[in-house]
Amino acid sequence: MNPIKSNKRMSGRVIRLALFYSLILSLTHSFIASAHVGSSGVIVQKQVGNYQLLISVKPPDVVPGTAIVTVFVEQGRVSSIGARPIYFRSGDKGAPTHDILTPVEANRYEGDLWLMDSGSSSIELSIDGPDGKQQVIVPVVAMATALREMPQGTGLALAAMGLLLVVMLITIIGASNSDGVLLPGQKAPATLGRRRLVGMGVGLAVIVLILTGWRSWWTSTAEDYRNEQLYQPTRIATSARVTNAQRQLTIQFDTTGFGSGRRSRRLFSFMLPDHGKLMHAFLVRTPGLDAFAHLHPERRDTLNYESTLPLLPGGKYLLYADVVYRSGFAETLTDTVEVPSLKITAETAANAKPTDVDDSWLVTEPMGVKANAVNVPHLDNDMVVCGKPGASVKLSDGSTMIWMDKPSQILEAGKLYLLKFAVADAQGKAAALEPYLGMGGHAVILRSDGTVYIHLHPVGTYSMAAEGSLVNRIADTARTFHYPNAARFRDSIDTYVTKLKTLPEVEKNKLLTTSMPGMSHAMKTNNMVEFPYAFPRDGHYRIWVQVKRNGQVLTGVFDTQVNDALLN
Template identity: 50%
Template sequence: MRKLLLFLLLVSASPGFAHVGSSGVVLQGQAGAYRLLVDVQPPDVIPGTAQVTVYVESGDASRVLARPIYFRSGDEGAPDYDALEPVSGQLGQFQGIVWLMENGSSSVQIKIEGAQGEGEMVVPLVAMSTAERDMPAGLGWTLTALGLLLVILLVTVIGASVSDGMLRAGQVLSPQQKRKRWLNMGIAFVACVLILYGGSSWWDSWAREYRQYMYKPLTATGTVVRQDGQRVFQLKIDTTDSKSKRGANYLSYLVPDHGKMMHLFLVRTPGLDAFAHLHPERIDSTTFQAYLPKLPAGKYLVYGDIFSYSGFTETLTDTIDIPELVEGQAIRRTDPEDTYVVTDPLNEPKNIPLDANVVVCGKPGTRTALLDGSYVVWEGQANQVFAAGKPYQLKFEVFAPDGTAARLQPYLGMAGHAAVVRSDGSVYVHLHPVGTVAMASELSLKNRIADTARVFKRAAPGIFRDSIDRHVAALKKMPDTERENFLMQEMGMEVTADSTTHEGMDHGSSISFPYAFPRAGQYRIFLQVKRNGQVLTGIFDARVEEEGI
């Protein structure tokens, strides 16, 4: 019970955009002939500076530039580039800051110059004010003392200017002159008080407005209902909360990511020993629904990723109680690619009963078997400990049952997916082989940069939503191969006979995910790949400590 309350407190305090508890953006890709890994840490106060680190993994770069591009104003309204400085002693690493002046969906455009010519790369970014900065107590008292001193000096100078300035040498103030001095000093003091009061009121008003426009995550409520003997999960988004500054029309501008309107992840707490990746259907603007697979009963963490046309991504969070399944009832699926697995609880002996959907958890440097008899090896040292905040390549190699390299099929337009969850549920991220960025966001912002309109104009909510619903319905009717090819091409991937590549990155039977664990703790990684038409899930645990410990 205490762990559950801790989770609820952490989730309620964490921003819901992009992911949960992991605000940084890590993206790997090609900028012309250069292969880059970019790590962007956005500010929690806007205006503010984003910390940008660029790792040039291939190519000889001599100069790296960066600038922000906001979705609303696009490339036409973007500022000039700022140069990133080479990091001393780190070959191919550049670091610097980018000023972000507007809330909302934006991107950092990277421009690189070197021996292989020029290249560009766009890193989607959600920039929102999520915190207030308190003035340090010492600074506050110092400024107060200086302000009082200035008031005293100002009042004294004004009093002297209307009395002492009229005296000749050796003269003293007459009673009338003294009264005039005190009168003017009183007037000056009142004027200073009024000025200070006006300034304080203006500051308080500005602070209230700032708090009003601080990011407030959308709230959603998950429930499980019975329909024709089936357990049906429903997630309803609350649009009545004025704090979020978004209404029902906002939800009409959602777009699919990898062909799905929502990616829903359910993880049983506290052991993280049951996992499902579902794709609910949109029933109306605020309601999503999906049949539940054969998950065991218990309390589950809910993470639902949704995506706006502007590139703004959010994760809806909740907890639900899933009741026992009625024995003998045939299980329906909302989407053919909905999956689930059961595994051993975190930090407990591996004593789970093996059945058709049970996998055993692994660690770095070990292998774990998949449901079809193939297995995955997490490349790395046994018992490896990761440092918080440091980017890593989480590399996995998939092998067929006979030990040969497995042939992976595209899964939702990519070589694979992964979900990373901290033991207390306070960190969640949906990873792709290119990083933490949702492909819908990357595509949306690239298209916006190509658009020459200074201010973006959107279609009417109903028209936009209907067009998206028709698009998703058409995708669902496509044969698997045709749909995967369409999704890969839509996301800028090259479709080949044996593998998929994204801007030159060939995965083959191996797959890697660039990621920086945000803070210390225990994490569970749910890796998903597709082989012989079946989505397979491998589960691994990672231990993370603060850097330098």
């Protein structure tokens, strides 16, 4: 089958996706985010029973607040969908009842859910209909990431109204203190005016005390929100040094300031492996984004992770390291690191071994090259696939990766896209893909200035480890969760990760696939991989797509322009 000639008609699923476009709001522009950078919310595409669902959860950036839940039923007959938040700390027993989502035209359901507390949580969807009952768990990190400032005009209006109410209340107190002592027809005594003034003075003093106490409470609450609840990303110290003719990357958790508030506390002994790795570290050279590495540093101790750097050119690199904690809290750690240049012989280069067999890297052209250049990533005008703009790039094994079904040369911010990529061999025939870390593929999307980063999977924007942790917690009947012994837990995880490294590739992928059934996302054709995503803001983006073929990790890189929807 030739992937360029295939897919001549748009599938019904993609047609239905068009109806979902208007539902995806523009995402936050903040650099601070917990599970990724600059892309708030969760997008999930799942097959459960006879239902295929496309789910969007946009959590609030101020907690307590409401999360916007949207479910599009791509396949299956649904009568109703209920949703409720479940927190890791309280579990199923401490969760509220389901709120019924409102059906909105073509198989679309919407609703708002209150998230009352910060931390690791999930949205449980209960689907009911002629095709059976099913439940879906969507991991959500509910964290306060913003402060709301009152508009100046509103503040002045409220201040004026408050002052008027205070004046009226003092006047009423003074009048009641004086007029209340007179009988009908009785002449007012000479001390009446003084009594009125005394009453007004006492009333004013009481009101001042009340307002002072209220102000103190308000300031304390605001400080608690800012210092205790407002999300603060974990700080790390990253360095690259030359040791024995090899460069070593060290990532150390910075515990400075621990104890100042729960926002900065992390249980580093309780890390969970995601796709069999405790950490997924992505290095991208700036400013051209022309060198890329997907590494899996080893844990040396609770706070230190190390990895041998591959044959990357020297320079300044952006670092994004994804980790997941026992509570299901997923976090992206960010830093910059200066990688020293290293001149080595061809023999030394050939004998160099990565820290992890699944490490991969690519050096390519920088962003900004002309669109009609040959074998470079910015190829929006490179080809037409079934009447649509397409892009292709040569892979390291001689095969070609093709960006299928690209709606237009310039994409729109806030719209949900199904990013679909196919691989063809040198003869243009479909090239079968193998699982990579238990999945059909991985993708990394980065804005040119580094302020938007996301690690994508075929099922969406969330972590397998987070889903597994929350699913197991919901199955636990205990109202509260008690952490096990930290040392034993850490050792058991290290043993599991080490065992995975010794397994043959087939057995390793089988074990990983079994451990994350919720992330199964089989493609109809075995040479394709797809990722649902909504670009959160306009700008230039680079996309790295990673697949595996004949035991080799292959990385395709594509550039695209994203404009504000109002400008298109």
